[in-house]
Amino acid sequence: MTDENRVFIFDTTLRDGEQSPGATMTHTEKLEIAALLDEMGVDIIEAGFPIASEGDFEAVSDIARQTKNAVICGLARANFKDIDRCWEAVRHAVRPRIHTFIGTSPLHRGITNLDQDQMVERIHETVSHARNLCDNVQWSPMDAIRTERDYLARVVEVAIKAGATTINIPDTVGYTLPSESAEIIRELIERVPGADEVIFATHCHNDLGMATANALAAVSAGARQIECTINGLGERAGNTALEEVVMALKVRRDLMPYQTGIDTTKIMNLSRRVAQVSGFPVQFNKAIVGKNAFLHESGIHQDGVLKNVETFEIMKPADIGITETNIAMGKHSGRAALRSKLADLGFDLADNQLNDVFVRFKALADRKKEIYDDDLIALMSDSAANT
Numbered sequence: 001m002t003d004e005n006r007v008f009i010f011d012t013t014l015r016d017g018e019q020s021p022g023a024t025m026t027h028t029e030k031l032e033i034a035a036l037l038d039e040m041g042v043d044i045i046e047a048g049f050p051i052a053s054e055g056d057f058e059a060v061s062d063i064a065r066q067t068k069n070a071v072i073c074g075l076a077r078a079n080f081k082d083i084d085r086c087w088e089a090v091r092h093a094v095r096p097r098i099h100t101f102i103g104t105s106p107l108h109r110g111i112t113n114l115d116q117d118q119m120v121e122r123i124h125e126t127v128s129h130a131r132n133l134c135d136n137v138q139w140s141p142m143d144a145i146r147t148e149r150d151y152l153a154r155v156v157e158v159a160i161k162a163g164a165t166t167i168n169i170p171d172t173v174g175y176t177l178p179s180e181s182a183e184i185i186r187e188l189i190e191r192v193p194g195a196d197e198v199i200f201a202t203h204c205h206n207d208l209g210m211a212t213a214n215a216l217a218a219v220s221a222g223a224r225q226i227e228c229t230i231n232g233l234g235e236r237a238g239n240t241a242l243e244e245v246v247m248a249l250k251v252r253r254d255l256m257p258y259q260t261g262i263d264t265t266k267i268m269n270l271s272r273r274v275a276q277v278s279g280f281p282v283q284f285n286k287a288i289v290g291k292n293a294f295l296h297e298s299g300i301h302q303d304g305v306l307k308n309v310e311t312f313e314i315m316k317p318a319d320i321g322i323t324e325t326n327i328a329m330g331k332h333s334g335r336a337a338l339r340s341k342l343a344d345l346g347f348d349l350a351d352n353q354l355n356d357v358f359v360r361f362k363a364l365a366d367r368k369k370e371i372y373d374d375d376l377i378a379l380m381s382d383s384a385a386n387t
């Protein structure tokens with residue numbers, strides 16, 4: 001595996017994730033999440049938007065001071081005031097980065113009231129300014145996917161010439177599809193002079209449920225930085241979920257020979273912490289980190305995994321740090337699962353005893369959605385009392 005195949009993970013839980021209405025985190029919580037992200041091996045942490053508020057500025061500055069390994073990045077609009085404020089916050093980091101952006105699509109140009117040439121001028125002066133402050137500068141043409149292709153190539157070239165070291169291509173409104181996501185990255189890498197000197201990043205939103213697929217397609221086309229958040233937290237339908245892209249790259253290395261620096265065994269703990277501090281619970285059937293992602297209830301599935309776990313599992317729960325059992329007892333469960341579960345609880349049953357308990361277990365499961373260990377222990381006490 002060569003370095004060309006190393007994909008950098010840029011986590012923006014604390015910036016784009018926290019922008020979700022209602023997901024505000026306290027200063028202490030942000031510092032804790034940043035420390036966990038750093039420990040997990042995230043390459044770049046986007047810690048906030050320093051000009052947005054005093055609180056954001058303090059959080060980015062303190063995260064910059066405390067972080068040992070990851071690059072610490074702050075967001076700034078395309079003006080000197082934002083960029084200076086961002087630099088003031090990130091400059092304390094061992095490895096600081098300024099991320100500056102401007103909306104380049106016709107819709108966004110309309111909002112900033114800049115024509116194409118004026119915007120080119122603005123990009124040139126703001127990226128040059130950022131580069132004079134910091135040797136690690138990321139530039140994003142917001143709404144890149146809906147920007148005219150020729151104009152997109154032109155502004156990317158200007159940003160590279162002005163000193164950007166990472167070019168991020170955001171699908172700001174979650175509009176693209178995998179084929180287009182790949183095509184845009186490939187085209188930019190092929191046609192923009194200087195493209196081979198920078199890293200291309202992909203930043204996808206999930207409005208059509210495509211964020212993970214679009215990010216992976218961009219990587220196949222040459223992007224080497226994925227921007228993502230824990231649990232896919234983010235505005236509207238969220239951002240690319242870190243756990244999904246990282247595990248997809250790990251599980252399908254046969255088709256996608258890329259590697260990240262993530263210690264995947266730390267994913268579950270981070271997912272739970274982000275859900276707690278953001279107040280955004282994870283849906284039960286969410287890929288990788290949902291409560292049900294590794295649970296089997298139906299008799300056929302339980303029997304399968306008890307005989308060979310690979311029959312219904314494409315990755316090991318332990319790989320993402322799950323230590324709990326993968327068998328859920330319920331009305332679809334079969335005898336084999338009940339026997340195995342009771343054995344785990346210390347009850348070794350003869351076949352006739354199992355038959356008796358199984359009948360009563362099914363009756364209970366018809367009345368109760370979830371069967372806990374305590375319910376099974378109570379069933380066993382009842383059968384002891386009845387014999």
Ligand code: KIV
Pocket residue numbers: 016101140142143168170171172173203205
């Ligand atoms: O979605 C987006 O375009 C963004 C930019 C600020 C990079 O979050």
Ligand code: ZN
Pocket residue numbers: 016170172203205
């Ligand atoms: Zn975004």
